[in-house]
Structure formats: C-alpha cells, structure tokens
Amino acid sequence: AAAGPWVRTSRAQAPPVKIGLVLPYTGVYAVLGESITQAMELVFEREHWMVAGRKIEMIKEDDEMKPPVGIRKTEKLIDSDRVDILTGPVHSGILMGMRDKVHNSKTILIVSNAGADAISRGRCSKWIFRASFSNWQPCHPMGDWVAKHVAKEVFLTAPNYQAGKDMMNAFKEAFVPAGGKVVAEDYPKLGETDYAPYLTKIRQSGAKAVFAFFSGTDAVNFVKQYDQFGLKGSIKLTGAGFLTEPDVLPAQGKSALGIVTGHFYTPQLDNPTNKKFVADFKAKFKGKTPDGFACQGYDTAEAIVRALKAVNGNTQDKEKLVATLEKVEFDSPRGRFRFDPKTHNVIQPFIYIREVREVAGGLDNVPIDKVADVRDPGTGCTLPA
Ligand code: BEZ
Numbered sequence: 001a002a003a004g005p006w007v008r009t010s011r012a013q014a015p016p017v018k019i020g021l022v023l024p025y026t027g028v029y030a031v032l033g034e035s036i037t038q039a040m041e042l043v044f045e046r047e048h049w050m051v052a053g054r055k056i057e058m059i060k061e062d063d064e065m066k067p068p069v070g071i072r073k074t075e076k077l078i079d080s081d082r083v084d085i086l087t088g089p090v091h092s093g094i095l096m097g098m099r100d101k102v103h104n105s106k107t108i109l110i111v112s113n114a115g116a117d118a119i120s121r122g123r124c125s126k127w128i129f130r131a132s133f134s135n136w137q138p139c140h141p142m143g144d145w146v147a148k149h150v151a152k153e154v155f156l157t158a159p160n161y162q163a164g165k166d167m168m169n170a171f172k173e174a175f176v177p178a179g180g181k182v183v184a185e186d187y188p189k190l191g192e193t194d195y196a197p198y199l200t201k202i203r204q205s206g207a208k209a210v211f212a213f214f215s216g217t218d219a220v221n222f223v224k225q226y227d228q229f230g231l232k233g234s235i236k237l238t239g240a241g242f243l244t245e246p247d248v249l250p251a252q253g254k255s256a257l258g259i260v261t262g263h264f265y266t267p268q269l270d271n272p273t274n275k276k277f278v279a280d281f282k283a284k285f286k287g288k289t290p291d292g293f294a295c296q297g298y299d300t301a302e303a304i305v306r307a308l309k310a311v312n313g314n315t316q317d318k319e320k321l322v323a324t325l326e327k328v329e330f331d332s333p334r335g336r337f338r339f340d341p342k343t344h345n346v347i348q349p350f351i352y353i354r355e356v357r358e359v360a361g362g363l364d365n366v367p368i369d370k371v372a373d374v375r376d377p378g379t380g381c382t383l384p385a
Helices: 030-046 067-080 092-104 136-149 162-175 196-205 216-228 249-256 272-284 292-310 318-327
Strands: 017-023 054-062 085-088 108-111 128-130 153-157 181-186 209-212 236-240 260-263 329-332 335-338 348-359 362-374
Touching (some): 030 085, 030 292, 092 108, 108 292, 136 236, 136 260, 153 162, 162 181, 216 249, 292 318, 292 329, 292 335
C-alpha cells in the first residue's frame, strides 16, 4: 500500500479516523439528529473508540435544518477538518445540496437519514451509501396495503419539500393501481404549528382515510391536532413510520393510538440483535426507547466499524473502502443489513405495517403485517463516476 497518514510505525502515531456528522441539533428534526448520534456513540463505545488501531473521532456539525448551512458545514468538514467519512443529513433538501461537493471531492458519505429518492436514482454517486431508507421504501408498500385493508378514498398530506413529495408519490404509485382514489393532496410548510386550515379541508373532503408523512415536532403537532379536531374517530389516520416513532410517541400520547404506518423498524422486533440494542440503548440513555433513527445510526456506525476492520484502518485507498462497504453485511436490529450494489441504498429486510397500541411500558408500534425484501426501484447511476 502507498505510504500515507494512516501508515503507522506504532499505535500511538496512528492518526484518528475522523467522522464528520452533518445533522440537525436544533429545529423540527432535532430529536432525529440526537437519536442518530446517540446510537453511533453506542457502537463506537462498544469498540472503546478504537478500530484497527485508530482512534475514532466524531466531529458534529448542526445543519440547523437549513440547506445553505448544511452545505457550508459539509465544505468545512471536507476542506478544513479533512474527515475520512461523512454522515448525515436528516433533510432530503440538504442531501441534494451536499451531493455535488461530496461526489466531486470523492468523500465517502454514509447517509444516516435523508431519503431523497434521486440519490438512489439519477443523482446517485459511487461515493454515497445510504444506511437509512429511500423515501419510496416505507411508503410504496403502504399504497397497496391501505387500498386493500383501510379505504379506497384517501387524502394525502406532508410537508412541502422533497421528502414530502417523494413519499406521497411512492404511495400513489401503488395505491392507484390497487383501485385507490386520491381525493385531495395538501402540503403545509415544514415546521407548521397550526394545522387547523388543513384539518378543515380533510374534514370537508369526503376522504375515508388520510396518508401522512410528518416527523419530529411536526408529527407531534399534526397527530395531536388531528385528535383535538375530532377527526381521529371518523377518518382513519395512516402514514409513513416517522409519524409515530418513539421519539414523538410520548408527546403524542393517546392521540396516536390506532394510527397505522409503514416502517423498516420498531423496537418490538423479536431478534437477538434488537433485544440487545434496545436494552443497551435504554441503559445508556436514561430509559429512552430507540427509534428507527437510532437504528439508522447503529447501522451507519456498524458499517463503518466493519469496513475499517476489513481494510485494516486504511482510509486512504478510497476505492478499496468503497468496494469493502459494498460487501458489508451484518445482523442489524432491523434484520440482515446489506447495501444494494446497484444503488448503494440499504435493502430493507422488511417493511412492517405497524399499529400504535398500548403495550407494557406505554405506547409502541406493533407489527400487524409485513412486506419482505423492499429495494428502491433505482437502477443505479446514470451520471459519470
Ligand atoms: C427527509 O427529509 O428525507 C426526511 C426527514 C425526516 C424523516 C424522514 C425523511
């Protein structure tokens, strides 16, 4: 191997592996950024913050949920901090804004949330992996399921930005061919706090069900106001899993009972890796239940640890690190984890259809059905490497 900063004559001289995090630590999605970070810390702590003889150093940057800030922080992490690996963001618009800088600088990015479908399709990059989901993945299976099991007349609603549009389109792609009719669609601004005008339209629409994507504080406000408005008993609320994740369930309380969503994870999953993850996460973070975002952080860190071990800590040979990441496979809390070699997007072992129910210890998303092996339909890069 070529000489470089990773080549060491003794352990003490090995430079740290720098991992840059571009995540929201303030704003509507702050709780998401926190869960991702906490689960990454859990995995690195298990490794005593040392992998293949190199210390692991996390450099955290708050993107404040603003694309220009996210892009500036990405440039800082790549150009000034010279990170070895980048992770984040949460917001699809920020991911789209970061994409060219990451691609052109050949920085390895493991996306730990943002689901922008284009990153698995026309805007994909050999340097970008995604350990979370594409926006299509939790929503497409729901289109068919809602048409068959809930209602044929549905109102769609989501925040007015790329993730909201991607998710509603994925739902429609399966819902309409299954005989469903979209009664109306409405897109409040991201960070809306008063949903009354939107709830009035839903009430007047004649829809029998709603399919919604909201997350973070938007999910808390929408679900509580839906109940306060008296819609909960008459128009069935369904959505993408983010609507009722454990990061927001305690604040939503009984307003969330009965909501049906599609997601790749629930802390209820009965597998040994998940049981240990839930127990360790609760023990480290004052009884907090891990959510899907924490599972994404766990898988991002686990993929990094495994790839670094396989290349013996050599982060200089980026082509080799990319080829190694492509082959990484392990038991995740969500099931068997692997990247789709065509798109670098995670293959979801299952999308669970989950219902919010009372369980021992409070409310949780209980699986009631599942769809296996859900891959984004992207066929890979259409852009030059
Ligand atoms: C997104 O912007 O891609 C996103 C944000 C929150 C939850 C899910 C997706």
